[in-house]
Amino acid sequence: MRSIDRRDRHNLKNGGAKWGLMEWGAPIDAPPFDSVYQPAREAGFVPKMLSEDALRQYCDEGYCIVQGFPPEMLTPLRLAADRAITRSRRGEWPNSRMCRGQTGEPIPGRNPDDIWGVSNLLHPDLQEPAFAEYMASPHVLDVVADILLIPQSERTAALELQLVNMLCEPRDQDHDLAWHRDSFVGGDATQSGYCDPPLPEEKMQLEGRNFGRDFGTQWNAALYDDACLYVVPRSHRRLRTSREKEVCQLLYDEPERRGCVHMAGEKCVRLKQGEAVYFNSYLIHRGIYTRAAPRASIHACMGRAAGRDSLGDSDYMASKEFVQALPARLQPLAMNRYADHLTAGWEGGGGGAAKL
Secondary structure (H helix, E strand, O other): OOOOOHHHHHHHHHHHHHHOOOOOOOEOOOOOHHHHHHHHHHOOOOOOOOOHHHHHHHHHHOEEEEEOOOHHHHHHHHHHHHHHHHHHHOOOOOOEEEOOOOOOOOOOOOOOOOEEEEOOOOOHHHOOOHHHHHHOOHHHHHHHHHHOOOOHHHHHHHEEEEEEEEEEOOOOOOEEOOOEOHHHOOOOOOOHHHOOOOHHHHHHHHHHOOOOOOOEEEEEEEOOOEEEEEEOOOHHHEOOOHHHHHHHHHHOOOOOOOOOOOOOOOEEEEEOOOEEEEEOOOOOEEEEEOOOOOOEEEEEEEEEOOOOOOOHHHHHHOOHHHHHHOOOOOHHHHHHHOHHHHOOOOOOOOOOOOOO
16 A cells, blocks of 8 residues: 655645645535525526435435336336346346456456456347436436426437446356545546645645536436445545545555455445435445345436547447437437537537437
8 A cells, every 4th residue: 555655745845835725635626505505506407316305415415316127117227237247247238347457457365257247238239228217317317407407498318328337246256346536537547646646736625526516427326225435435526534535545566455445434325226426426436246236226327518539438329320229318318428520410409419
């Protein structure tokens, strides 16, 4: 585990000069709920699915628990999940999340071919339309728009379709994910800066992505009772403590120990079947995947339409055939994400305006 080093002390000193005094665990400039929510209401925003109390909890604590989908969707989603997970375990689906380290390296004592998740649930080759029907439901689209304070008249044009994955229990051994903030993980995983940004950068990113300013949200929707997600409430509204900094280093430094260290103030998010937890991507959290109970939780994210210059691992979405096969309410969201790729030769314009 890497302890606080000379670079950290340098960042503290120079960060204090440029950004004001910063200390480990210090609060950031995150607007209080009422200062964001009331102006949005005065401008015409009316939440459709979430109560004011739920939105306040999301702002203050970093997460809220809601009804995840209509009850009649439970059985079709379970059946679709079972088929997708079975295909992944048999090696028949290439988009699986393996029980390995962050960069794909085997973890000592664990089966590297075991899985803890299935990716790309909307891919046409998976042939499971229940997942697209779920994503098109008000329990997704209107909950996301409520969290982002988007007026109802602007929701179709304002949102874009993003990732849709499945979390499942491993078959051979329990598996843990390390403590992290999602938005600080990515790029070159060999560079610790992605999970360990300098304090000024951490402060700037957190302040740019708090309630009323965020680009999107993410969630887990439980098809079975689920107690696998652990969070540190309110951690999205402050810098990491020195201890959190050290523990988050386990993401790269010690993959065999990742996730096995407890964090001060941690809370297990317990979901009943049919519930979903929506949470800020900067909330410090981890996943614990146990063999002891069946798990099938949809993990997805959705955000404000920004357009994409590159396709990445969701390039299957950038096709006319894929968009036309989606439920009608979901089609503009795919257009919003890949408008430049999808509108070439089509009648209409970008940003969800193409005539399908």
